[in-house]
Amino acid sequence: KAGVTQTPRYLIKTRGQQVTLSCSPISGHRSVSWYQQTPGQGLQFLFEYFSETQRNKGNFPGRFSGRQFSNSRSEMNVSTLELGDSALYLCASSLARAEQYFGPGTRLTVT
Amino acid sequence: AQKVTQAQTEISVVEKEDVTLDCVYETRDTTYYLFWYKQPPSGELVFLIRRNSFDEQNEISGRYSWNFQKSTSSFNFTITASQVVDSAVYFCALSEEAAGNKLTFGGGTRVLVKP
Numbered sequence: 001k002a003g004v005t006q007t008p009r010y011l012i013k014t015r016g017q018q019v020t021l022s023c024s025p026i027s028g029h030r031s032v033s034w035y036q037q038t039p040g041q042g043l044q045f046l047f048e049y050f051s052e053t054q055r056n057k058g059n060f061p062g063r064f065s066g067r068q069f070s071n072s073r074s075e076m077n078v079s080t081l082e083l084g085d086s087a088l089y090l091c092a093s094s095l096a097r098a099e100q101y102f103g104p105g106t107r108l109t110v111t
Numbered sequence: 112a113q114k115v116t117q118a119q120t121e122i123s124v125v126e127k128e129d130v131t132l133d134c135v136y137e138t139r140d141t142t143y144y145l146f147w148y149k150q151p152p153s154g155e156l157v158f159l160i161r162r163n164s165f166d167e168q169n170e171i172s173g174r175y176s177w178n179f180q181k182s183t184s185s186f187n188f189t190i191t192a193s194q195v196v197d198s199a200v201y202f203c204a205l206s207e208e209a210a211g212n213k214l215t216f217g218g219g220t221r222v223l224v225k226p
Contacts, residue, residue: 102156
């Protein structure tokens with residue numbers, strides 16, 4: 001079975017721009033979660049989508065948003081980028097209530 | 112609120128030594144799940160184990176073993192006869208039943224195994 005894939009793997013953006021990251025879950029997995037990893041804050045939960053509905057949301061500003069499509073693929077969007085948004089963004093997929101499998105991540109650098 | 116604490120930020124051992132990683136958690140839920148993940152230098156988080164709150168049985172998988180104790184809210188992880196390939200950052204995480212699949216991670220413990 002193919003694992004979780006994330007595109008792009010690396011991204012460089014300028015402050016004020018917006019960015020969209022994509023995640024394709026493991027086939028059959030309907031839950032997709034997003035996490036931000038930074039040296040200062042560690043791994044933090046952004047949101048979870050299940051069957052195209054946001055099921056849970058972390059403590060991030062409204063500039064961070066996401067969505068899930070009918071094929072379970074998910075995208076997250078960050079608008080008006082700030083330097084502090086530089087991070088590794090990890091996507092994870094799982095069956096309804098089970099262990100999560102992570103993708104390789106997208107490393108975002110904001111300059 | 113849920114919280115996971117990994118007090119050890121970095122552990123350095125010589126190959127073949129055993130290493131134990133500590134994890135202490137806080138939750139108000141009676142039903143919850145505990146996890147360990149490994150993050151090698153490549154960056155991808157690799158799932159190692161999941162435990163349910165109602166299953167305190169310890170588990171051994173090859174050189175890995177886990178000790179879950181609800182009485183002390185701890186879920187410790189031991190690598191026996193460590194190898195250089197075990198060098199990575201290890202994360203303990205908690206998921207509450209009421210919070211869907213949201214994982215709360217500890218700060219991680221970096222393990223360096225020297226040859």
